[in-house]
Amino acid sequence: MPIYEYTCNSCGHKFEVLRKFEERDNPIECPSCKSSDTRREMSAFGTAKGSGSFGWSGTCGSPGSSRFG
Numbered sequence: 001m002p003i004y005e006y007t008c009n010s011c012g013h014k015f016e017v018l019r020k021f022e023e024r025d026n027p028i029e030c031p032s033c034k035s036s037d038t039r040r041e042m043s044a045f046g047t048a049k050g051s052g053s054f055g056w057s058g059t060c061g062s063p064g065s066s067r068f069g
């Protein structure tokens, strides 16, 4: 089973969970504060590649969507 990363919207705690693929979007409880207000992070598959001539400067900051529902 793959590992998925979740972030708690309530306390900001990040945690990883080993889940089935088909359960990856199921609600899950934060182990820290027991809130079910969590979201799944986009897991980066294949980050082992160390080379690359892209223009990544290491700063994070994704323009675009910031939705709060």
Ligand SMILES: [Zn+2]
Pocket: 008, 009, 010, 011, 012, 013, 030, 031, 032, 033, 034, 035
């Ligand atoms: Zn939490």
